[in-house]
Amino acid sequence: MRKKQLETDRLFFSNWTEEDKDLAEKLWGDEKVTHFIAKDGHLSKRQVLQRLALEIKSQKAFGFQYWPLFLKVTEEFVGCCGLHDYDLENRIAELGFHLVPxxxxxxxxxxxxxxxxxxxxxQTDLTTLFAGHHPENQASEKLLKKLGFQFQSKNYYEPTGLEHPSYLLKLTTIN
Known part of the structure; x- marks a missing residue:
């Protein structure tokens, strides 16, 4: 049984560990998942392990990561969602999510x-969340707007080499 970081109605969030190489490969090793987050559409096994290490390091440094997600009923792994350091000096973190197909x-x-x-x-002292998406990822664009994120500008995103639409959500507007 995995330790639960937080829960929603159908999901629970855990923490990535060194033992999660298979789950990381299932997620970031799938070209359908990485199509919009990598320059050539896929991550090598080495890059997947680097991503896993990044998540573990983020949790230790900041107290958050893109936490792995599991169905409550079956404990099936379905992806990740969480926060990354974006501009913590100004209390801004990045919200992101990746799901298995x-x-x-x-x-x-x-x-x-x-x-x-x-x-x-x-649970944090953050004031704002940042999010961005690949310019062709209409599903992410629609979801960010539905969540209340406001378009700010297009910013260069090195992993894809493209200008990604970028959004902010002021947490003071959340009840």
């Missing part, structure tokens, strides 16, 4: 993101 279209991204937004608003 079998979990797409079931409302898990929205449910997980709302859980993380609530966590950020009630």
């Amino acid at each position: 079998s979990a797409w279209g079931k409302g898990f991204a929205e449910e997980a993101a709302r859980g993380v937004i609530n966590y950020a608003a009630t």
Whole structure:
């Protein structure tokens, strides 16, 4: 049984560990997942392990990461959602989510993101969340707007080499 970091109606969040190499490969090793987050559409095994190490390091340094997500009922791994350091000096973190393809279209991204937004608003001193998406990822664009994020500008995102639409959500507007 994994330790639960936080929960929503259908999901629980845990922490990435060194033992999660298979889960990391299932997520970031899938080109359907990395199509919009990597320059050539995929991550090598080495890059997947680097991503896993980044998440573990983030948790230790900041108390958050893109936490792995599991279904409460079956404990099936469905992806990750959480926060990364963005501009903590100004109390801004980045919200992000990646789901395995079998979990797409079931409302898990929205449910997980709302859980993380609530966590950020009630359990941290953050004032704002940043989020961005690949310019062709219409599903992420739609979800960010539904969550209340406001478009700010397009910013260069080195992993894809493209200008990504960028958004902010003021946590003071969250009840």
